[in-house]
Amino acid sequence: xxxxxxxxxxRIVPLLAILAVIAIAIYVFVSxxxxxxxxKEVLIxxxxxxxxxxSAFFLLAALYALLDGNVFIAEFFFTFLATTLVLLGIxxxxxRAFLKHNPNYRWRITDKAETKKHGER
Numbered sequence: 001x002x003x004x005x006x007x008x009x010x011r012i013v014p015l016l017a018i019l020a021v022i023a024i025a026i027y028v029f030v031s032x033x034x035x036x037x038x039x040k041e042v043l044i045x046x047x048x049x050x051x052x053x054x055s056a057f058f059l060l061a062a063l064y065a066l067l068d069g070n071v072f073i074a075e076f077f078f079t080f081l082a083t084t085l086v087l088l089g090i091x092x093x094x095x096r097a098f099l100k101h102n103p104n105y106r107w108r109i110t111d112k113a114e115t116k117k118h119g120e121r
Contacts, residue, residue: 011076012083019087023047037102044095051088058084 026046030039062077 008075008079011079015080015083019047019050022050040094040098044091044098047091048088048095051084051091055081055084055088 023043026043027039030042058077058081062074062081065071065074065077
């Protein structure tokens with residue numbers, strides 16, 4: 001049983017490696033162009049959208065494989081779906097922690113949006 005669990009979990013290693021490379025690239029680039037706080041905000045937004053999209057894709061692929069009667073492929077995609085849902089939860093927790101440790105960051109964004117709406121500088 002542990003060998004089967006390890007085999008299932010080893011399937012997600014390439015996905016996690018690709019997501020880690022994307023995260024590092026985004027954080028380094030945005031930190032270089034702007035501030036680390038802005039880099040964290042961009043990273044959280046990108047990963048929220050990316051993981052939500054990947055979750056939807058893996059859910060559809062798993063359901064299609066199930067309807068087609070291919071249980072092995074459905075199990076494969078359900079493993080990826082579980083991973084992206086966990087990553088979506090982690091992204092949500094990171095967003096909560098970011099806003100908790102930067103309480104006026106949320107207001108800074110709101111103030112900028114309101115001043116643009118009213119035409120003030």
